[in-house]
Amino acid sequence: MGFANRTRARTGSARGGESVPEPAGLDGRWRLERLDGFLPPLGFMRKEIAGSRGRTLVGGVPFRFRVAGRELRYRVPLIGLVDVVDAGEGDTRRGQARLFGRTVGSFLMTRE
Numbered sequence: 001m002g003f004a005n006r007t008r009a010r011t012g013s014a015r016g017g018e019s020v021p022e023p024a025g026l027d028g029r030w031r032l033e034r035l036d037g038f039l040p041p042l043g044f045m046r047k048e049i050a051g052s053r054g055r056t057l058v059g060g061v062p063f064r065f066r067v068a069g070r071e072l073r074y075r076v077p078l079i080g081l082v083d084v085v086d087a088g089e090g091d092t093r094r095g096q097a098r099l100f101g102r103t104v105g106s107f108l109m110t111r112e
Contacts, residue, residue, distance in 0.1 A: 030109040037105025
């Protein structure tokens with residue numbers, strides 16, 4: 001079964017333990033574009049999201065994250081990095097990359 005075909009629960013947890021619904025429409029494969037800040041060129045990166053899990057592919061190397069509301073929270077070795085995706089509709093979303101809570105750049109995600 002392929003990564004994008006896996007089905008996952010559609011809820012995440014926020015601080016304090018309350019449940020936060022996952023944003024509809026993030027599932028799929030996304031192309032990335034750097035907008036500003038301390039981010040490298042993102043043209044060779046892709047995000048794949050399926051329910052409450054996802055990964056960013058950097059030259060074919062996967063960096064996994066979990067989806068919690070509008071946040072994509074990276075796992076080892078990128079702990080502390082969180083992408084916050086703006087709520088929106090359609091095939092384009094803006095996002096901010098935050099490292100330990102500080103915004104380090106912004107990007108655009110476009111569905112492939």
